[in-house]
Amino acid sequence: MNAETDAEAIDPLIGKMRAAAAPFRKTLQELHRRHAGLADGAVATYIPELALADPSWFGISVATVDGLVFEIGDSGRPFSIQSISKPFVFGMALQDHGRDGVLRRVGVEPTGEAFNAIILDEATNRPFNPMVNAGAIATTDLIEGADAGERFKRLMAMFRRFTGRDVHIDNAVFLSERTTGHRNRAIAHLMRNFGMVGDRVEESLELYFQQCSALVTCRDLAVMGATLADGGRNPLTGETALEPSYVKDVLSIMLTCGMYDFAGEWAYRTGLPAKSGVAGGIVAVVPGVAGIGVYSPPLDAKGNSVRGIRVCQDLSQEFGLHAFEARFAGASLRDSCNPPRRGG
Template sequence: MQSPITRYLESVLDDCRALDGGKMADGNAELERADPDAFAVALVTVGGSVYAAGDCDVEFSIQSISKALAYALAVQDNGLERMLEATDVEPSGDSFNEISLEHSTGRPRNPLINAGALAVHSMIRGNSAQERADRVKDLHSRCAGRQLSTNDSVYEAEIESDDRNTAIAYLLKSVGVLAAEPVEVVDGYARQCSVDVSCVDLATIASVMANGGVDPNTGERLIGGAVNRHVLSVMSTCGMYDGSGSWVAAVGIPAKSGVAGAIIGVLPGQVGLAVLSPKLNGHGNSVRGVAVFERLSRDLELHMMHVAPSGASAIRQVTGEDTINVQLQGDLRFAGAESVLATLAKGIDARRGITLDLGHVQAMDDVARRLLDDAVSGLREDGHDVVIDDPHGLMTVLDPE
């Protein structure tokens, strides 16, 4: 059975594909040569389920999306108090490469613009640019669940076009903010931005952050809980540059964009998301990527201000042999419904009947209702005998049985 979530993601790409505005990133020859039609979306839950559509095997450089985990690493290395002395956490209201420094202290406005990212990179422990960049890459690799590699061509193109970052780095040194030599910091930051990832890699990284810094598959803590929470807070207000205000109002998902055309989104407790489409708007964010996130937020009710009254686990218990009885509970939203779908997908074969027991479910939103209805329809089409025990009539409109 193909998941209704995968079919939904495919339909979103189809609907948004016609949006052809924006332009390719300039200033880096490798980014300028990227395929402007590449388009992909991936969603990874805190339960470890992976859903993807489009050009998900296409790799691209992580660029500014690396700023989020680099900041997490620097906070873990130095403590939050010391990092707040190096960079503020206020939205700049400026473009990503503007010189946004506090007049009184010289601090960059936040760690997710270039000035802040350079200050952050200089604070990461390491004896060289290469060592600092390798530590950032290693954290991304651990969160992605595979070893990532640096794209040397992108790195060389970054260095060739890094005059502005070099100027910012020297300015930071002049006001006492930079913790290493400017040329070394710019080199390490260029390496940090040149790591190749796929859309699934980014969504997997986001799922770790959505899970409080813990790998959903291994249970290993990769990012400290308090650090993870702090980074997500900064992403929510500063991650989309001077478009962050409209983003948090319309989409409501802590996010970070990169000039290769990717956007990563983290909804705590639910999902990690990523979209790739290289053409950028005036804020330096992917045109199609923004549109896809708006759709996902609206259709799946993922806005962080959409809060259910209960966060209980959706699955109460699973029993039975010839017939599987899946007993649900609590208030069902997208994440809960997805966990039910994942359970059904793992435990179903042609010899088994299925009963969905909704007796302990108090409420169900429209997204969860649609997902469960689509899954039930798919199972029945595949020849399964599905019975819905729905004493409160939560799915009566969709399932007349």
């Protein structure tokens, strides 16, 4: 008898769990097969290190609030988090400064502009929201710490709480970001002129480049999404990554602004809080149920993973996950991938 069958003999519930999860694993396998052959989109090249990605890389992962993780394809392949870091740093800023403190520096309105547009709200001089580069730089500037080292350690600790493991920086990507980041420097200094970032503007830019260069996997994204889905509690470690009172702030911004200037159509068709990154990742959240992570480097013209969008749309339609679905959003997905509970 091997360890697996021995465990099932000791506790028959383990066998029931695997049986209940099997149909959902098949669903992910079918999704991966359905979209793996897509040839649309192109790998990002404006950050030279990102251009080295293989367009065929493709992973899907789903993590539930009960701590189950389902994976297929290149779900364990590391890649830089890029803009997917933005909502999580936004949550960190909210904990450091509260809603009013953050809103003095960053708005919450969708822009309809490209993510790297050099534009501020003419009425307030604030960046429009924390998901575009201007707002993200202003949000990163709000990370507290006595010096650059302390601020960096706090940033890495935040990623660890959300993923449940230590996260590291891809130095090659960081150096590539720093070398080519002149547009972001222009945005930061424009905001410095209006008082939207403080005197440590160069230090905050370095921190922003490091933040975007953090290495994650598709599985990490799913766990990060599941942490938001469970009110800020990491389902694998039980640790609180974000105060529950701020989770709705983060999810609201992800739903309205998280997919660049595709955010409106995303909200209309898919209806899930989500954030994409130009390395090819997408994280989506089914509140109370699960987090979804997809990785595929080819991007559409607006900077979103082509396969990632298709996977999330299919999951939303098949399981009724849209936030405004008439039936309870997520009920079908919960039934498919959650096991029977002990005593239930």
